[in-house]
Amino acid sequence: MQADIQKTEQEKHTAETISMKNVSKVYDNGHTAVQNVDLTIKEGDFVSFVGPSGCGKSTIFKMVAGLTTITEGHIHLFNKEIDSSDRDSRDLAYVFQDATLLPWLNIEKNVRMPLTFQSIKKEEQNKMVQETLELVGLKGYERAMPRELSGGMKMRVSIARALVSKPKLLLMDEPFGALDEITRQNLQEELLRIWNSQKMTVLFITHNVFESVYLSNRVAVMTASPGKVDDVIDIPLSYPRNSDVRTAPEFSNLVAEISEKLKN
Numbered sequence: 001m002q003a004d005i006q007k008t009e010q011e012k013h014t015a016e017t018i019s020m021k022n023v024s025k026v027y028d029n030g031h032t033a034v035q036n037v038d039l040t041i042k043e044g045d046f047v048s049f050v051g052p053s054g055c056g057k058s059t060i061f062k063m064v065a066g067l068t069t070i071t072e073g074h075i076h077l078f079n080k081e082i083d084s085s086d087r088d089s090r091d092l093a094y095v096f097q098d099a100t101l102l103p104w105l106n107i108e109k110n111v112r113m114p115l116t117f118q119s120i121k122k123e124e125q126n127k128m129v130q131e132t133l134e135l136v137g138l139k140g141y142e143r144a145m146p147r148e149l150s151g152g153m154k155m156r157v158s159i160a161r162a163l164v165s166k167p168k169l170l171l172m173d174e175p176f177g178a179l180d181e182i183t184r185q186n187l188q189e190e191l192l193r194i195w196n197s198q199k200m201t202v203l204f205i206t207h208n209v210f211e212s213v214y215l216s217n218r219v220a221v222m223t224a225s226p227g228k229v230d231d232v233i234d235i236p237l238s239y240p241r242n243s244d245v246r247t248a249p250e251f252s253n254l255v256a257e258i259s260e261k262l263k264n
């Protein structure tokens with residue numbers, strides 16, 4: 001009986017991608033960007049972070065990615081404390097708003113880039129790159145140069161480059177913020193399709209409450225000065241989602257609830 005209970009506890013723990021306990025970040029200039037954040041993110045979750053500018057959304061992502069230190073508290077990623085040196089960085093990938101690509105490399109080479117730092121045979125690399133290009137709708141664009149692509153296509157390349165190593169966790173910092181509405185909606189659909197097929201955990205920053213409700217199964221609402229996670233709202237809309245969801249009364253109610261919280 002005791003063993004059963006232990007096993008259940010262990011299984012519960014294994015299913016967590018991220019666990020943040022009392023996490024704070026004070027930058028070197030003394031500014032407290034994030035204070036006392038407690039948050040658990042389960043394997044396969046799609047969690048959006050919304051909140052006013054400067055409330056610490058990117059700082060949380062940077063701590064999770066090991067790009068900035070944690071001042072206080074603990075973050076466990078795949079059950080390992082974040083400072084542990086044996087963490088496999090291929091487990092995690094980051095997508096930024098500006099889709100920075102290497103301008104002198106074609107699309108195929110930009111996407112291949114993360115694999116060149118790993119000991120993966122050329123044939124296996126080719127297969128992984130081709131599969132990923134197909135996944136994000138870039139088949140046929142292998143030889144194109146970044147300057148020839150629109151903002152939406154560049155973002156697809158950026159997503160492909162993040163996915164090519166098959167990460168278990170994808171951090172997306174306002175990826176669609178600079179895109180026009182139609183491109184944005186197309187990429188939202190694509191992202192949901194990819195998330196569903198790849199079964200990874202996604203953390204997503206957006207200033208757009210509609211986008212957060214449309215994509216996520218949970219929305220973390222943050223407040224500023226200092227940055228805190230004020231509430232985590234479950235989004236009980238079923239997947240797959242399509243544009244009809246946006247006109248459903250439950251959708252509008254959730255958007256209104258989150259928008260109201262953001263006003264406080």
Ligand SMILES: Nc1ncnc2c1ncn2[C@@H]1O[C@H](COP(=O)(O)OP(=O)(O)OP(=O)(O)O)[C@@H](O)[C@H]1O
Nearest residue numbers: 027028029031033052053054055056057058059060
């Ligand atoms: N390296 C740094 N040194 C000092 N302060 C910083 C540093 N990086 C960020 N900050 C400050 O920490 C706070 C949180 O910044 P962060 O970028 O995490 O917020 P954000 O919620 O992602 O903002 P936005 O929505 O505008 O991107 C802000 O006040 C910012 O000015």
